[in-house]
Amino acid sequence: MSEEVQKTSIKDQVDSVEVISSDSESTTEQEVLEPDVAELPKVVREIVPLEDDPTIQVVTIRYFILSVIFIIPGAFIDTMNSFRTTSAAYSIFFVQIASHWCGKWLARVLPNKQIKFGRFINFNLNPCPWSIKETILVTITASSGATGNLGTNAIALADLFYGEVVSAPKAIFFMWSIVFLGYSVTGFVRNFVMYEPKFTWPQALMQTTLFQTQRKSDEDGKQGSKQMKVFFIALLGLCAWQFFPEFIFPMTSSLAFLCWVAPENYVANFIGSGLGGMGFLNLTLDWSNITSNILLYPYWVQVIQFVAFVLGAWVLIPAVKWGNLSDFKYGLMSNSLFMSNGTKYPTAQLLNSDLSLNETRYAELGPVHLGAQRAYNIFFDYAAYVSGFCFVTLFGYKGIIEAGKKIIESRRKSHSINLQYTDRLNKLQSAYADVPSYYYLILFLCSFITILVILIKGFFAPWWTLFVATAFGVFVCILPLLILYATSGFQLPIGTFNEVIYAYIIQNQKSRHPAGALVYSSIAGDVFYRCQYQMLSLKIGFYNHLPPQTVFWAQIFGELLGVPTNYGALRWVLNTKRDLLTGEKTDPLHQWTAQSLVSYQSNAIQYVVLGPKKLFHHYPMLPYGFLIGVVAPVIVFALHKLFPKSKLKFHLWNTTIFFSTMSNFYGNVSTGYFSQFIGGTITMFWAYRYKHALWKKYNYLLAAALDTGLNLSILLIFLFFSAGKTVTFPEWWGNNGKSIERCFAMG
Template identity: 30%
Template structure:
């Protein structure tokens, strides 16, 4: 798997969480790491919302966890309506809209994700509006309740991502020239998305009920819900949060037309490179397609397309990312490239494309027969080569996974053991007691779902030619099930989710070499099932905090997941049919950077296989040492922290985050990082320090508004111009070749336009 073959799993290629089907403001590559630091930093994050909340002082019993006690109410009203007509209307509409938007944007050359934070904000006034206009009675049982609001958002959470298995369908159709049909594709999506749900049912006793299982990311969600449902105490002339959201959304909608359509050069102003575009070294170092030194972007869509919004990531995490980016992309990679490590100069400096030894594109159709590696053809055609940056990205991915293990052991072993013991001995906290008012979901519901989805996975792979035998499916599911509890324990306490991507690819790559579709199918079953289990379990904990009836949660999560899978596939099929040259360089708007990297990974791990690619006889064999390097790196910083107790900055050094810094490169470009970090500094450092009141009230909302305004502009321009094949008239500001890199090729040979 490539370092960024799927936007949902960029960090997971580094051993980090993908938050694979959940795209809210606290569940992306970076925010899944923001709490894995000393506990006082988590408290700082919680304190951000305390000004909007008040504890229920008349109840003496509260959570034994201070962060939870400060945020989560210790009271409940079981009479509040939950699955009302208003809920179904909003849940279905928002799930359809969100899953369509995010899948649509997934194919774009500059992908973006609509956060479920937008749904949280929009559903509140819409819910209140429906409560006001619908006739009172069964359809409208009183005011719009916070429980309805939470359930709408949770359903949208399940629908907010793009199903990972969609990329299997895409690379099959575009690069491997095969199509198993709609039913096969949908069944694969359905089982990979819902297998984890069955696991979550077993995990809830260990990861949801106990007070010790905090799931820190949910505390921000709880604070936001409580803030929205608490009447704002506005001073004369002061804007409400919702008014601010609407104005900012409209403002970004208007502005986004400038870099997005009228003046595209503003998306990447490589002004240093423009001094002498013909200079290859200057283009490599300062060009937008190179290392992007000095490049500026004035396009919100471009800045957030791979890394998510910088407005919601804590400054300490951004410092680690910036340092990691600087050391890897601007120090180590230039040294490796210009010293010609692994024949680096034969290939572009930054690309996930595949090459022959002489630097020409690698045509995978020349080494396969019926989409399986043909040994004789491979020997005649020659070995695979990748860019040095791409190879090093795998190395840092290995290091990131290994560092996660040692970092978690060093910094959290005592906490994990203590809270695991507490979870077994003291599960009856006040929140668990309050949840006894609601009927629990029978175990057989979850078990039945797990068995049915496993059977569907086996049948799908056996009936259609995925080249993954039944025992391969069961092995993938077994790996996922085996790791779900330990991974869940880590994530519930530290907000870290060690990824199974590398493990699953390695395993099946050695067992079934030469089978790319089997490789990505095994990886999806083994990795995404676990990641989905974590997503569902996290949502169950949010429902636990907000006192949502468990059976309502069960059906709400199923509803969102089914809607998302169906909508994702329909949207993907529509775009694949309607857009000529999609996912290739022939398309301007829909070049599918993630699918291209996903395809490259399928070749590296599936066709060529890990033994040939990284084995003892490979020139990339040294990459395996990154496992050892990553495992060792946290130790010196841990002992330095213990030795120099007054050196506060050591508490914020986070090796896994630092190593994961360039986890999205490629397909992300270097200038995405620099501009992302600049905005992060402006909001998470300057605004937070010097304008804290404004920051606490509006920063998250501004992020959601910018996402929404840009999304509306992109979708409208697609229907007005792209579908009608209309483009901006040629002029200097619309050119994309102002600073070209000779020989740069992102797109693999073997696509349906070659």
């Protein structure tokens, strides 16, 4: 480590990709920093430990025990939540806290005893004191396995809408393979975004904050103990509060002030309702509608999202309903498909027994109509997808080229790429062996061949589409969208675009199963999403100085446990909530609606059964979304080049985030967005700028605590009131049976 000290003023603004990182950070005071520390962004220096002890043992039998305990409930809850309208993912912060406690307890009670089974299995039950690194590895394993799986979408769609049940072995092996296919692609892109200090990975910083707070608390640090007290106060407080919006006092989940003023006036109700209306000036006290994004996303991201929400929900929706923006007035707040008279389209009648389109019946029924909101959602979906590539290419090409040069240089010198970087963290990480490239190659081949065999034997999609999905995901999607995620924490949904690609490549096939689009999308999507998840875990390991190979195997182990649990949760939801998911019964909280699955079904009919030609013939403006996605970033880039020092900060006008937010569907729940903007202004603008010391100490910690409290409350409510006999709370003023918002004219 260098002993040289230099005096420098640090300006933590991304140079080559400043447009997609965060607000420019600069310090007015002079800081005395070592050169290798000065290369790190300010937020990283404030959070990430800059020393390491590589001798700490990470993998123990305690790790395996706790991983199993925390993965199974998480995988179940995450899959279950995918059928709800709003929810928060299984809190990985709960795993961080609970596993740390449990690990220290196991370290106290387990004997220091060597165990042998045969010639090859030999381990110590309690080889060393519990360390924060062991906690981190348990958490990384859980973040891999205790998640949902894209493969459940196709399986659920085929079951719920077409009565086709996929066998457990086929489903589980397919779900494993698409995940590992995505993991294997990490070997291709990690060198571009893993080691570059200017890619801060906000999600990784949030988790690192809690890890280091736990470490300080273990070391009897006064500050660490105080932070942990704040964490648990916030956790328990939010957990107790969530019983009100979720069960006792649902009105607090959507405070529709206009409905209180005129509870029987339809116009006022529609404008003010957050559950089926515009959500104008609607507030929520339900953390599941707010989420930790207000404590995580940079403020410029939150401003873009709020502007897009205002335009999408408060401008376009009334322009359609009461103006001339669309001639089709039916189904404005619905993601279903309609006939010209506004009745729901009998999509089942469009299919022959061999799943081909019944052209005669289609001619009798007429063209499929979309609700106007759903139509412009699709338009902006297309724009967001194309914008993602254009924006990163225009603003981040210098960084990509520089990373490429470092990769080439590391290959020439036959050493790890992190040796090409001179910052402190890369120097520390060079003590550990990197994951060999052939690990990823073997994982890729095994996953690819397994999926290929499953598709050949019959799984809704033609076998050759696997080649297209993989190639498109690897060579087109990953790098630009991964850079966006690494710098802003914003993950771009790419499902709709994948379904369009699938529709075009199979349009000449006679038999086209609607679930095939989701099979294709899950393959291409997981090449992207799972790559992101693994990269995030690798970055967490990087920030906390874990061996990369250990992190790699921990993620594999997590998925081996998580996928069978995903399938079990899927079967439970379909068996117990089917009447709510199909709409035979109405959920008063608008939660068990399978809103995402209904959208998938609508997309499948549009793209697979009818084909994109019929859709674009009836909606000729939709393809122009692709054009807008190209033109908008070019305009922003030109403005940035013309006015580089403008106070308008054109480089932060991220069109991808704007278009993606515009593509959000607000049909069931439009509450929360106004509250998010208010909360984000307080946390990421006011507190960050004017109370930075307090923000640095508690911001990410509170994000972790509140998310943990939310998920704990949802789990407790499920166990107390839904696991066995369903218990409903008595009706009262704050839990009105007709409308919990008291928007009675909405029906």
